[in-house]
Amino acid sequence: MAEIIVAQGVGKMYRLGEALAYRVLRERIAELIAAPFRRRGNGPGDEILWALKDVDFTINESEVIGLIGKNGAGKSTLLKILSRITEPTEGRIDLYGKASSLLEVGIGFHPELSGRENIYLNGAILGMSRQEIRGKFDELVEFAEISRFLDTPVKRYSSGMYVRLAFAVAAHLEPDILIVDEVLAVGDAAFQRKCLGKMRSMRSQGRTVILVSHTMPTISSLCQKVIWLDGGRVRAIGPTAAIISQYLNEGVQNDLVWSPRHSSHREFEYHSVSVVAANARDDNQDFFPADAAIDVIYDFTVTETLPAARLFLQLRNELGETLFVSSSADGRGGRITPMTPGRRKMGCRIPGNFLAPGRYSITVNHPFGTYDTIHENIITFTVNEQNSTVPRENPEAKLAPLLEWRDV
Amino acid sequence: MHKVIKPPRGLTNVDFAEMWEYRELLGFLAWRDVVVRYKQTAAGILWAFIRPFITMVIFTVVFGRIAKLPAEGVPYAVLTFTALLPWQFFATAFGETANSVLGNGHMISKIYFPRLILPLASMAVGAADSVVSFLFLFGIMAYYRVMPSPHIWALPLFALLCTVFTIGLGLWFAALYVKYRDVRHLIPFITQFGLYLSPVAFSSTIVPARWRFLYSLNPMVAVIDGMRWSLLGTASLYAPGVAAGCVVSVVLLVTGVIYFKQTERIFADLI
Numbered sequence: 001m002a003e004i005i006v007a008q009g010v011g012k013m014y015r016l017g018e019a020l021a022y023r024v025l026r027e028r029i030a031e032l033i034a035a036p037f038r039r040r041g042n043g044p045g046d047e048i049l050w051a052l053k054d055v056d057f058t059i060n061e062s063e064v065i066g067l068i069g070k071n072g073a074g075k076s077t078l079l080k081i082l083s084r085i086t087e088p089t090e091g092r093i094d095l096y097g098k099a100s101s102l103l104e105v106g107i108g109f110h111p112e113l114s115g116r117e118n119i120y121l122n123g124a125i126l127g128m129s130r131q132e133i134r135g136k137f138d139e140l141v142e143f144a145e146i147s148r149f150l151d152t153p154v155k156r157y158s159s160g161m162y163v164r165l166a167f168a169v170a171a172h173l174e175p176d177i178l179i180v181d182e183v184l185a186v187g188d189a190a191f192q193r194k195c196l197g198k199m200r201s202m203r204s205q206g207r208t209v210i211l212v213s214h215t216m217p218t219i220s221s222l223c224q225k226v227i228w229l230d231g232g233r234v235r236a237i238g239p240t241a242a243i244i245s246q247y248l249n250e251g252v253q254n255d256l257v258w259s260p261r262h263s264s265h266r267e268f269e270y271h272s273v274s275v276v277a278a279n280a281r282d283d284n285q286d287f288f289p290a291d292a293a294i295d296v297i298y299d300f301t302v303t304e305t306l307p308a309a310r311l312f313l314q315l316r317n318e319l320g321e322t323l324f325v326s327s328s329a330d331g332r333g334g335r336i337t338p339m340t341p342g343r344r345k346m347g348c349r350i351p352g353n354f355l356a357p358g359r360y361s362i363t364v365n366h367p368f369g370t371y372d373t374i375h376e377n378i379i380t381f382t383v384n385e386q387n388s389t390v391p392r393e394n395p396e397a398k399l400a401p402l403l404e405w406r407d408v
Numbered sequence: 409m410h411k412v413i414k415p416p417r418g419l420t421n422v423d424f425a426e427m428w429e430y431r432e433l434l435g436f437l438a439w440r441d442v443v444v445r446y447k448q449t450a451a452g453i454l455w456a457f458i459r460p461f462i463t464m465v466i467f468t469v470v471f472g473r474i475a476k477l478p479a480e481g482v483p484y485a486v487l488t489f490t491a492l493l494p495w496q497f498f499a500t501a502f503g504e505t506a507n508s509v510l511g512n513g514h515m516i517s518k519i520y521f522p523r524l525i526l527p528l529a530s531m532a533v534g535a536a537d538s539v540v541s542f543l544f545l546f547g548i549m550a551y552y553r554v555m556p557s558p559h560i561w562a563l564p565l566f567a568l569l570c571t572v573f574t575i576g577l578g579l580w581f582a583a584l585y586v587k588y589r590d591v592r593h594l595i596p597f598i599t600q601f602g603l604y605l606s607p608v609a610f611s612s613t614i615v616p617a618r619w620r621f622l623y624s625l626n627p628m629v630a631v632i633d634g635m636r637w638s639l640l641g642t643a644s645l646y647a648p649g650v651a652a653g654c655v656v657s658v659v660l661l662v663t664g665v666i667y668f669k670q671t672e673r674i675f676a677d678l679i
Contacts, residue, residue, distance in 0.1 A: 014677065026590055080676065081413060082413070083519065083520055084413060084520035085516070085517065085518070085519065085520050085676045086673075086676040086677055087413070087414075087415055087416055087673050088413065088414065088415055089415055090415055091414070091415075092412060092413065092414040093412070093413040093414070094410065094411075094412055094413075095410070095411040095412075095413065096409070096410050097409055098409055099411070101519060101520070103518045103519065104514075104518045107514065107515055107518050107519050108437075108440075108512075108515055110440055110444055112443075112444050112447050113440065113443065113444070117440075117443070120436060121436050121437075121440055124432050124433045124435075124436040124437075125433060125436075125515065125519060125521065126519070127433075127521075129432060130432055176409075373514055373517075
């Protein structure tokens with residue numbers, strides 16, 4: 001089989017303080033004026049972080065490759081370099097084919113535009129020509145199951161419809177190389193099966209797919225080969241089953257804390273999102289007992305008042321099925337308290353005796369003034385059988401709430 | 409098809425072939441901005457007219473009636489509206505262009521496309537508004553019985569000059585805005601004070617002769633004088649001023665493209 005992607009010595013360096021130091025033009029100008037009078041020294045801005053270092057790999061035509069690793073291992077950075085969103089600091093990658101990337105579905109969707117208009121817009125953003133979209137239009141609309149709402153502005157769509165439409169456009173891309181980030185983990189179970197089916201058919205059509213996922217079942221069922229990134233370096237490359245078992249044996253692959261690598265310099269900035277047991281007896285817990293309440297803590301700074309900002313918590317199980325979505329505006333009768341400037345911590349408590357034993361992932365939103373971005377599956381944690389009220393031999397059940405039973 | 413991804417070295421050229429490949433995206437983004445603008449405001453198209461109309465009335469009363477500034481032989485209302493037209497285009501398109509990269513930040517951090525497309529597409533809103541205002545301008549000219557001058561052939565050239573200047577300055581600010589967030593406060597400052605620094609509410613003939621060249625370093629002076637000359641046939645053009653305006657605009661465009669291309673590498677890291 002012919003080689004289609006060859007990466008040699010790829011590295012990406014971030015200067016952690018750099019962007020922060022030059023945020024304000026006024027200060028930059030003052031600095032330029034002061035520069036001749038000051039020795040060039042190591043400022044606080046010279047802290048260096050290699051998000052990727054010495055990454056080598058070769059991918060052959062029509063392989064489906066899984067990219068795994070913990071938060072901060074460099075998966076997103078590698079995807080961004082492969083998608084040409086950001087440039088590497090060193091090394092080189094040769095791509096022998098047309099590459100398309102899907103780091104998010106529905107990029108460029110505008111709420112005021114109709115479904116039909118958004119299909120064309122999103123298609124163009126993904127690199128499809130108008131003619132190509134027109135040719136696939138009917139098929140695409142059927143896939144998304146939205147034919148009745150084609151001319152309705154997407155702001156009136158349910159979130160399910162929105163996601164189906166967004167994914168439908170993406171699923172009809174026909175590149176030689178497809179780069180996918182966690183986007184399969186959207187929609188309901190039935191729609192996910194459809195998407196997985198689509199991915200399999202891409203493989204059978206001889207397309208090359210690179211897929212990042214935290215959900216090992218997805219990786220196992222789709223990929224022949226896995227690249228395991230650890231601390232910005234390639235830890236192992238090889239057949240899926242072998243690498244995944246090695247990865248899982250490494251220890252519990254939980255990511256209990258997430259903090260963005262560099263700040264976004266926007267109205268809203270995350271310091272971290274983390275999960276802790278509500279009455280933690282020791283800090284260093286790998287598992288949550290089934291009866292323990294779990295606090296999801298959002299630590300963030302708001303730099304200007306955000307009148308309509310709210311936080312979301314989306315919980316998925318290991319199969320990628322969404323169990324619930326909760327919002328900080330729930331139960332307030334639609335009234336949202338504006339977020340005022342300052343550093344804040346907010347917590348969302350998932351009660352004990354509610355989740356069944358198993359692994360879960362958390363997706364949060366990043367509210368900006370005008371739109372939200374989504375951070376998918378940034379946290380994974382495990383609820384174990386300890387103090388469990390529901391035995392595991394009931395695989396039908398996705399939740400294990402402790403409910404009240406009494407004579408009435 | 410073979411593509412190489414490697415670290416950037418030196419100056420980056422504009423890849424015109426690639427821009428051509430992405431021309432449909434440019435069209436779609438421009439169309440999106442225009443459609444959304446006119447969908448969101450019920451009086452969308454009317455709005456493109458009301459704003460300059462009210463400004464025209466105020467300027468005519470304050471500068472024409474009260475201050476009694478010279479009107480170069482045309483009704484004061486026509487004199488100001490002719491200038492408001494390029495000015496509105498500049499103010500709208502410059503604002504949109506300057507905000508185009510940060511405003512589409514979610515696209516920048518999620519997918520690749522030639523970044524230059526964003527500022528170019530965002531000119532469309534200003535252009536669409538201008539088309540509407542142009543129709544009204546002809547209406548106002550008809551009302552005051554002002555005939556278009558024989559120099560009207562030069563109108564597209566001054567429109568081009570205005571576009572070049574707007575893109576050039578817009579590119580600078582679009583890239584600066586990503587790096588320095590306080591640029592946001594500078595943008596309305598430029599469009600508000602620029603209105604009074606440019607000869608919109610008055611004729612540039614009232615500027616003393618020895619300051620005229622310095623005054624003309626603002627390319628909008630050449631644009632507005634040119635519009636008035638080609639449409640209304642006002643007094644002859646100040647040639648050194650037009651030349652200065654052209655030079656400044658072209659320099660801004662060329663340096664703007666270079667600065668934008670140099671900065672776009674780190675857009676995704678900064679957004």
